[in-house]
Amino acid sequence: MTGIEYPTPLSQISQFEKQNNTISVNIFGYEEGEIYPLYITKKTFCHHVNMLYFKENNKSHYMLINNFNRFLSRTKKHREEHFFCYLCLQGFTDKCKLERHKADCGKFDFQKITLPKEGEVLEFKEYAKTARIPFVIYADFECLTRKVDTCHPNPNMSSTTTYQQMEPYSFGYQRVSIDKRYDKPPVIYRGPDVVENFIRRLLEEEKEIRDILNRIEPMIITEYDKLDYKYAKKCYVCKKAFSSKNYKVKEHDHVTGSIRGISCNNCNLQIKIPKFIPVVIHNLKGFDANLIMSKIGKFKEQDITVIPHNKEKYMSFSIGNLRFIDSLQFLNSSLATLTKNLADEGQKHFNYLSKTFPDPDVFSLLLRKGVFPYDYVDTEQKLEKPCLPSKEDFFNKLGDTHISDEDYQFAQTVWDKLKVKTLGEYSDVYLKMDVALLADVFEKFRDISLHDYDLDPCHYFTTPGFSWSAMLKKTGIVLDLITDIDMMLFVEKGIRGGVSSIFHRYAKANNPYLFDTYEPTEPTSYLSYLDANNLYGWSMSQCLPYGHFNWLTEEEKIKLDITKLKADGSDGYIFEVDLEYPTSLHSSHSDFPLAPERKHIQVEHLSPYSKELLQNLTGKQCLTKIEKLVPNLYDKEKYIVHYRNLQLYVELGLKIKKIHRVLKFKQCPWLKKYIDFNTEKRKNAKNEFEKCLYKLMNNSIFGRTLLNTRKHKDVKLCHTEEKLNKETAKPSYASCKIFNENLVAVEKKRVNVLMKQPIYVGFCILDLSKFLMYDFHYNHMKSLYGDKIRVCFSDTDSFLYHVETEDVYEDMHQYQDMYDTSDYPPEHFLHDIENKKVIGKFKDETSGTPISEFVGLRSKMYSFSFEGGEKHTAKGVTKTASRKLKHEMYKNCLFDKTVTRSEMNIIRSESHVLYSKTINKKSLVPFDDKRWILNDGVTTRAFGHKDNI
Numbered sequence: 001m002t003g004i005e006y007p008t009p010l011s012q013i014s015q016f017e018k019q020n021n022t023i024s025v026n027i028f029g030y031e032e033g034e035i036y037p038l039y040i041t042k043k044t045f046c047h048h049v050n051m052l053y054f055k056e057n058n059k060s061h062y063m064l065i066n067n068f069n070r071f072l073s074r075t076k077k078h079r080e081e082h083f084f085c086y087l088c089l090q091g092f093t094d095k096c097k098l099e100r101h102k103a104d105c106g107k108f109d110f111q112k113i114t115l116p117k118e119g120e121v122l123e124f125k126e127y128a129k130t131a132r133i134p135f136v137i138y139a140d141f142e143c144l145t146r147k148v149d150t151c152h153p154n155p156n157m158s159s160t161t162t163y164q165q166m167e168p169y170s171f172g173y174q175r176v177s178i179d180k181r182y183d184k185p186p187v188i189y190r191g192p193d194v195v196e197n198f199i200r201r202l203l204e205e206e207k208e209i210r211d212i213l214n215r216i217e218p219m220i221i222t223e224y225d226k227l228d229y230k231y232a233k234k235c236y237v238c239k240k241a242f243s244s245k246n247y248k249v250k251e252h253d254h255v256t257g258s259i260r261g262i263s264c265n266n267c268n269l270q271i272k273i274p275k276f277i278p279v280v281i282h283n284l285k286g287f288d289a290n291l292i293m294s295k296i297g298k299f300k301e302q303d304i305t306v307i308p309h310n311k312e313k314y315m316s317f318s319i320g321n322l323r324f325i326d327s328l329q330f331l332n333s334s335l336a337t338l339t340k341n342l343a344d345e346g347q348k349h350f351n352y353l354s355k356t357f358p359d360p361d362v363f364s365l366l367l368r369k370g371v372f373p374y375d376y377v378d379t380e381q382k383l384e385k386p387c388l389p390s391k392e393d394f395f396n397k398l399g400d401t402h403i404s405d406e407d408y409q410f411a412q413t414v415w416d417k418l419k420v421k422t423l424g425e426y427s428d429v430y431l432k433m434d435v436a437l438l439a440d441v442f443e444k445f446r447d448i449s450l451h452d453y454d455l456d457p458c459h460y461f462t463t464p465g466f467s468w469s470a471m472l473k474k475t476g477i478v479l480d481l482i483t484d485i486d487m488m489l490f491v492e493k494g495i496r497g498g499v500s501s502i503f504h505r506y507a508k509a510n511n512p513y514l515f516d517t518y519e520p521t522e523p524t525s526y527l528s529y530l531d532a533n534n535l536y537g538w539s540m541s542q543c544l545p546y547g548h549f550n551w552l553t554e555e556e557k558i559k560l561d562i563t564k565l566k567a568d569g570s571d572g573y574i575f576e577v578d579l580e581y582p583t584s585l586h587s588s589h590s591d592f593p594l595a596p597e598r599k600h601i602q603v604e605h606l607s608p609y610s611k612e613l614l615q616n617l618t619g620k621q622c623l624t625k626i627e628k629l630v631p632n633l634y635d636k637e638k639y640i641v642h643y644r645n646l647q648l649y650v651e652l653g654l655k656i657k658k659i660h661r662v663l664k665f666k667q668c669p670w671l672k673k674y675i676d677f678n679t680e681k682r683k684n685a686k687n688e689f690e691k692c693l694y695k696l697m698n699n700s701i702f703g704r705t706l707l708n709t710r711k712h713k714d715v716k717l718c719h720t721e722e723k724l725n726k727e728t729a730k731p732s733y734a735s736c737k738i739f740n741e742n743l744v745a746v747e748k749k750r751v752n753v754l755m756k757q758p759i760y761v762g763f764c765i766l767d768l769s770k771f772l773m774y775d776f777h778y779n780h781m782k783s784l785y786g787d788k789i790r791v792c793f794s795d796t797d798s799f800l801y802h803v804e805t806e807d808v809y810e811d812m813h814q815y816q817d818m819y820d821t822s823d824y825p826p827e828h829f830l831h832d833i834e835n836k837k838v839i840g841k842f843k844d845e846t847s848g849t850p851i852s853e854f855v856g857l858r859s860k861m862y863s864f865s866f867e868g869g870e871k872h873t874a875k876g877v878t879k880t881a882s883r884k885l886k887h888e889m890y891k892n893c894l895f896d897k898t899v900t901r902s903e904m905n906i907i908r909s910e911s912h913v914l915y916s917k918t919i920n921k922k923s924l925v926p927f928d929d930k931r932w933i934l935n936d937g938v939t940t941r942a943f944g945h946k947d948n949i
Contacts (some may be wrong), residue, residue, distance in 0.1 A: 019900045131273075133175060138435050178253065186435050330463045331442070375395065471671065490663060492759065499631055506854065527800060614899065708759075872890060
């Protein structure tokens, strides 16, 4: 017990096990009727102890659990003996099943898992969210950028330097109502105690709104409403026919008094005005939430709740009935871009801007995002300046950009036209514009959403959640939920992201289209950058599972002929197999190996070149223990794969050594209706704003199918001593962070993880996306060019090929039905709009402009040059810093084996205080641990290749 406290805290249990290496310990917590794992030993010894940890009257207690299975059996309704898994606390009536289960369960962190009840399904039931929320508040802050004294660090070393602190000096908000009688002009405040005054004003607004909502407006029944009621046959909300039990009623808006429609009684009872009032702020999560949190703890009488990403970053939070949501989580563009896109169709969508600035000339002038010298305004005194700062003072250090002459002229015109007297007044105008524009943009989003999806996004927190509900409503699909823990783990284990890797690190094209560098005596070759149109949209349009999950028996597995399974059949399958990768395929498949796996790459896997490079760059011979998706040529064991992928892999030469398990399900293209709806809407969109919205509605669905509730955090914000003591006294208490004297974040271990997401859909979408990419590569490109083609890189939905051929564009012309060539110049012989935006078709990303040279360093870190420009990516580098990287720098990095550093400016919060910081970090690195790199530093082979020695 040396160095171990008594009573022993949870944090020292692992130390106790190390010092007593014949004893193993499991600790289980008890809280509010729930039993859950707190600490699970990594290895069970003969002297094993299970203990219950609980707190009572602020004292911690350990209690011995003599019989773990009997202890947990009380949680089961059936009285037969159960055997329980320490990791997830699921029970089994067969001990052998438990042992098999542990092999999969051990791949995940220990958490109590609760599964849906037998027969439980997922379908649209949120009819209350079809009604427009009657009041919304749009808000924003402006901040001083107080300069911070700092020293200049060594530019050759990684560093983080603070140069500014953000301090709010004003706020603005716009109250919007479904009934224009209750709209208010924008409120602008500039002065002391900005955040405190903001919260007080909003709490006053909440009280006023609550008084309005408590006065239910009587029905206003028109002649049309009477006729509608007389002839209505089905509910306008749920679309179901009326019955004697579920009769029709007039469903009316309690604020305006107008009849919204004729609904069934059930829907009418569900559609209630929510208690919360949305407060919408653009980039709330990344910026403004920190300003509010710095002072929120002072409001002791208000309840504070959060939906956390971690202790300091929140998707949403509430103060009493004020629910703060981030418009950037719905419309993922800057307010400037959103405004510009909406203005494509003219002035008609900007109602709040026109009310705020009723003069037609001023309104027309302000129909765009304003400009402001953020970095210049670092003291209150600057706001008293009686003239507009110089153009140089508008320099944006964060974006490393000066404003244009046009933008500066705009600022001068605003100053003169609105008779602005000080920079503070100019700031007020700027802020007033921002809240009005945000209101107009988001209200348009709500209008479109209610028209096309019959849902108000203000009921939701993000586009994925909103789009998921819209999809369920639009398709009417009923999805079975998995109630078998081993089926759930089976699917979870098979989830793998998109393939992203550099396969050949340097290539140079030589063809007649490259007039300046073409060498006729050398082989003719091209660099072709192809991208699959809406890859996940294509996958989501295929047959997908919806229910009737069951394991195949041994007899059924033997009878199943994989080669005869139909892509569009009513039955689908997920296999767990052992696969052999024949050595005869290694050379031809090394560029893009089939059946990628998540792997921890160890130093011993690396080539001599990579080991030497690692040592020279880092002085170490170790790699981070991060699991990566690595295409490789190793044989596979217990590989989980969609049946269509398995068919393709077998067709291309892989051999099935053993089938372990097969999960069968019913399938159909149920998601296609929703994908097609949004695709068609996008084609017919009236402006860029709508085009982006419909694209986002499709793209966000995929992410929602993979929602991982295991990773959700449990964070409580405590602003009273009583609440802090209560939360820290619970066995689930994990850690806390003190922000200031009034606010502490407490993070707790998840007591219970409810697995109610149809992740089987996400698994199939991911695997089917790989099917399209592998099918295109092997059955088209590789089939067409043989050993004359080489993959330089692949990044989920794209390839960059180096191809030896006389004319790659003529080759594409022969197979034009596979390509979308709508972006080629109209005069180009390949130009054709037949496949424009057709999902699953491949597009030339440079639209016929020949690529001359490619350099690839590692996944998502590559560059290529073409006539008139270059394109490059560098993961982990800001867009601003990336603009300074050049193609030659990538070449130097690769061939000189050097590291390139970049400085980038970012905004970062520390205990909810916002700072501007300069980060110096490695931006280009020649080391890649996803491939076996040969001694030339350019040629690579896949791990597992027979020639790797």
